[in-house]
Amino acid sequence: MTAPLPSPIRVSRVRAGVELKEFFRQREAVVFTLFFPVMLLVVFGAVLNYDIGHGVSFTQYFMAGIIAAGILGAGLQNMAIGIATERSDGTLKGLAGTPMPKSAYFLGKVAQVLAVTLLIEVLLLLIGGLLYGVSLPSGPEWLTFAWVTLLGSAACTLLGIALSSVARNGRSASATVTPVALVLEFISGVFFRFDQLPHWMQGIASVFPLKWMAQGLRSVFLPDALAAQEPAHSWELGRVALVLGIWCVVGLLLCARTFRWRDRADG
Amino acid sequence: MPGDPLDPAAAISVRGLAKRYGPSAAVDGLDLDIRRGEIFALLGPNGAGKTTTVEICEGYRSRDGGEVRVLGEDPSVGSRRWRARLGIVLQSGAGDSQLTCRELLRAQGEYYPDPRDPDEVLELVGLTEKAGARGRSLSGGQRRRLDVALGIVGGPELLFLDEPTTGFDPEARRHFWSLIRSLRDLGTTMLLTTHYLDEAEALADRVAVIARGRLMEVAVPAALGGRGTAPAVVRWTEDGARRSAETPTPTAFVRELAGRFPGEIPDLAVSRPTLEDVYLQMIGERS
Numbered sequence: 001m002t003a004p005l006p007s008p009i010r011v012s013r014v015r016a017g018v019e020l021k022e023f024f025r026q027r028e029a030v031v032f033t034l035f036f037p038v039m040l041l042v043v044f045g046a047v048l049n050y051d052i053g054h055g056v057s058f059t060q061y062f063m064a065g066i067i068a069a070g071i072l073g074a075g076l077q078n079m080a081i082g083i084a085t086e087r088s089d090g091t092l093k094g095l096a097g098t099p100m101p102k103s104a105y106f107l108g109k110v111a112q113v114l115a116v117t118l119l120i121e122v123l124l125l126l127i128g129g130l131l132y133g134v135s136l137p138s139g140p141e142w143l144t145f146a147w148v149t150l151l152g153s154a155a156c157t158l159l160g161i162a163l164s165s166v167a168r169n170g171r172s173a174s175a176t177v178t179p180v181a182l183v184l185e186f187i188s189g190v191f192f193r194f195d196q197l198p199h200w201m202q203g204i205a206s207v208f209p210l211k212w213m214a215q216g217l218r219s220v221f222l223p224d225a226l227a228a229q230e231p232a233h234s235w236e237l238g239r240v241a242l243v244l245g246i247w248c249v250v251g252l253l254l255c256a257r258t259f260r261w262r263d264r265a266d267g
Numbered sequence: 268m269p270g271d272p273l274d275p276a277a278a279i280s281v282r283g284l285a286k287r288y289g290p291s292a293a294v295d296g297l298d299l300d301i302r303r304g305e306i307f308a309l310l311g312p313n314g315a316g317k318t319t320t321v322e323i324c325e326g327y328r329s330r331d332g333g334e335v336r337v338l339g340e341d342p343s344v345g346s347r348r349w350r351a352r353l354g355i356v357l358q359s360g361a362g363d364s365q366l367t368c369r370e371l372l373r374a375q376g377e378y379y380p381d382p383r384d385p386d387e388v389l390e391l392v393g394l395t396e397k398a399g400a401r402g403r404s405l406s407g408g409q410r411r412r413l414d415v416a417l418g419i420v421g422g423p424e425l426l427f428l429d430e431p432t433t434g435f436d437p438e439a440r441r442h443f444w445s446l447i448r449s450l451r452d453l454g455t456t457m458l459l460t461t462h463y464l465d466e467a468e469a470l471a472d473r474v475a476v477i478a479r480g481r482l483m484e485v486a487v488p489a490a491l492g493g494r495g496t497a498p499a500v501v502r503w504t505e506d507g508a509r510r511s512a513e514t515p516t517p518t519a520f521v522r523e524l525a526g527r528f529p530g531e532i533p534d535l536a537v538s539r540p541t542l543e544d545v546y547l548q549m550i551g552e553r554s
Contacts, residue, residue, distance in 0.1 A: 096327070
């Protein structure tokens with residue numbers, strides 16, 4: 001028994017492998033998280049290609065929104081449902097009984113979210129670019145694209161982990177989180193132009209991260225002339241970073257307070 | 268044992284353990300010593316405090332009072348290195364997985380300093396043909412064997428088995444018992460909780476009965492509740508009526524009885540209390 005314990009980095013790598021296999025081998029997860037946004041882009045791109053001003057089609061506008069929705073799905077929905085399932089079926093309790101460093105579990109989840117998010121973005125950009133002639137980001141726009149993705153994904157993942165503790169099991173997590181995500185998508189400027197929504201709806205959406213992720217990504221996909229259409233007449237990138245940053249902190253605090261390795265029924 | 272200091276050489280040593288859930292005491296002053304290398308069975312009705320006691324020893328639950336040492340460490344502050352010396356087979360099982368049995372064992376082995384070879388472990392639990400099958404596709408009995416495989420892949424010194432054979436058919440249970448015996452031959456200490464008294468009798472070096480949060484008795488299975496020295500009951504048929512008598516000397520009794528009959532004694536049976544008899548008496552549910 002003098003062999004050294006495996007390092008947390010090594011165990012995290014193992015966990016990342018486990019998480020990727022668990023995700024990509026589960027058909028429901030792949031269809032729901034990965035292909036749903038792709039399908040929406042294919043359908044919306046074909047139907048809602050009207051001009052929103054300055055010769056820009058709604059598909060270009062929708063590109064930002066559907067990528068934001070993809071980040072939301074891969075982070076918030078995926079984590080809330082996945083972890084609630086693992087908690088209710090005993091997977092988490094089993095892991096807590098091993099010498100696995102707890103951090104490795106979360107790093108494995110982060111690896112899963114990042115891989116899925118990246119794949120969604122690549123698929124959406126490819127389809128948007130090839131099928132609908134969406135003009136892709138260029139130069140420093142990629143930098144904005146990257147930080148909005150990372151910060152948005154971090155906020156959604158942390159909130160998803162926190163929400164997993166509210167649900168009784170995977171199915172109830174799905175029943176709670178899916179409609180909430182859908183409503184957020186409707187009021188955050190994913191399916192409709194945000195500036196055309198009623199003010200009270202805009203107000204509600206402004207509390208949550210999705211609106212800010214979509215807005216940050218619009219600054220990437222739309223010409224600056226269209227910033228005037230935004231309710232604030234600007235992309236407000238500073239505020240985007242601030243709100244998403246606050247949600248990261250709130251999510252982290254919620255996770256630290258609520259995360260449980262055992263099912264609530266287990267005492 | 269009560270009042271004695273903790274036994275540092277024991278695999279598990281517990282003194283005065285107390286745990287309350289709200290106003291009711293789940294464990295109320297429990298003392299226990301489990302020696303290294305033995306199979307120790309913990310018996311008791313649901314709600315007697317079995318699972319609470321075991322989960323405190325596993326480090327899953329905190330305690331409200333008493334002292335606990337598991338492999339020399341306090342489970343409430345158990346380190347990773349300490350965890351690496353334990354194996355845990357939970358009642359709830361290890362959950363659904365999209366990974367194959369071999370992948371699951373390989374990944375789990377990576378958490379331990381000196382894991383067993385996944386294929387050897389699969390062989391040991393009789394799942395070699397299912398090595399490439401996904402965890403979630405296994406039948407109930409196969410899943411339970413996978414749970415055991417996950418519990419032992421780290422090469423534990425001490426293995427916790429919480430109702431490991433619930434839902435097994437008789438043949439699967441026999442297979443499982445021989446697996447447990449081969450683990451003991453490898454030097455693994457085991458704490459087994461079970462509802463099956465025949466399982467405790469077949470496997471355990473010592474059994475303990477726990478009721479209402481306290482330990483009633485610890486003994487080898489054959490001596491629990493004074494079974495070994497309890498009066499035997501002799502039953503026979505005489506003059507067309509069923510007769511029975513309790514006697515501390517059944518051999519002499521039967522010899523005397525034989526003198527009263529020219530040939531065989533009709534319907535002769537000699538029995539001592541079964542483990543179930545003494546168990547039910549101990550937990551106060553004798554019918």
